[in-house]
Amino acid sequence: GAVVSQHPSWVICKSGTSVKIECRSLDFQATTMFWYRQFPKQSLMLMATSNEGSKATYEQGVEKDKFLINHASLTLSTLTVTSAHPEDSSFYICSATGQSRGYNEQFFGPGTRLTVL
Amino acid sequence: SQKIEQNSEALNIQEGKTATLTCNYTNYSPAYLQWYRQDPGRGPVFLLLIRENEKEKRKERLKVTFDTTLKQSLFHITASQPADSATYLCALVGPDSWGKLQFGAGTQVVVTP
Numbered sequence: 001g002a003v004v005s006q007h008p009s010w011v012i013c014k015s016g017t018s019v020k021i022e023c024r025s026l027d028f029q030a031t032t033m034f035w036y037r038q039f040p041k042q043s044l045m046l047m048a049t050s051n052e053g054s055k056a057t058y059e060q061g062v063e064k065d066k067f068l069i070n071h072a073s074l075t076l077s078t079l080t081v082t083s084a085h086p087e088d089s090s091f092y093i094c095s096a097t098g099q100s101r102g103y104n105e106q107f108f109g110p111g112t113r114l115t116v117l
Numbered sequence: 118s119q120k121i122e123q124n125s126e127a128l129n130i131q132e133g134k135t136a137t138l139t140c141n142y143t144n145y146s147p148a149y150l151q152w153y154r155q156d157p158g159r160g161p162v163f164l165l166l167i168r169e170n171e172k173e174k175r176k177e178r179l180k181v182t183f184d185t186t187l188k189q190s191l192f193h194i195t196a197s198q199p200a201d202s203a204t205y206l207c208a209l210v211g212p213d214s215w216g217k218l219q220f221g222a223g224t225q226v227v228v229t230p
Binding site (some may be wrong): 006032034041043045046091095097105106107108109110111 | 121151153158159160161162163166206216217218219220221222223
């Protein structure tokens with residue numbers, strides 16, 4: 001399968017600060033990347049869909065001004081949690097897909113554990 | 118509203134037996150259904166995809182069935198091994214939600230020697 005990396009794997013920050021999470025597809029061109037959030041013992045919840053070179057599409061209830069997504073290249077998408085608060089503490093996971101992978105299959109990154117103090 | 122239900126109780130099974138997991142959905146007409154494995158603190162790993170016009174799919178010791186009438190998918194792990202212990206997620210894509218997956222909460226499988 002394809003390889004998708006995330007950085008950092010975990011981050012602890014103070015309330016009110018911003019945190020940037022990177023998602024990279026290492027061996028294929030990811031025309032589309034997805035960002036998910038997962039709370040303990042719960043399912044992955046899709047936050048937004050990001051297509052290379054265009055604005056992200058956010059799911060209902062996800063604040064686009066709080067969760068800034070940039071997908072400037074075919075191998076990199078970033079999620080910035082602005083003015084983070086303790087309730088933003090969660091496991092953030094990205095996935096990538098593209099034409100070469102047939103679009104049906106999504107390849108997930110290892111996730112980023114965010115803890116906001 | 119669309120709903121995906123997986124058994125929230127952990128499935129404890131003895132090594133060598135077959136584990137069977139259920140994924141039921143409502144208010145959904147998925148174009149295809151996928152199964153993923155997730156280990157603690159890790160992202161999901163894709164296992165199998167089955168389309169709406171397919172009844173069954175196999176991959177090594179894994180088998181998936183898809184009954185669009187019952188709105189149900191069954192996921193089987195045959196000859197289970199302790200290394201199969203993980204949480205297994207089903208995910209659906211609707212025909213009009215290109216590429217966007219909706220996940221069930223997952224079922225934890227524990228295989229004991």
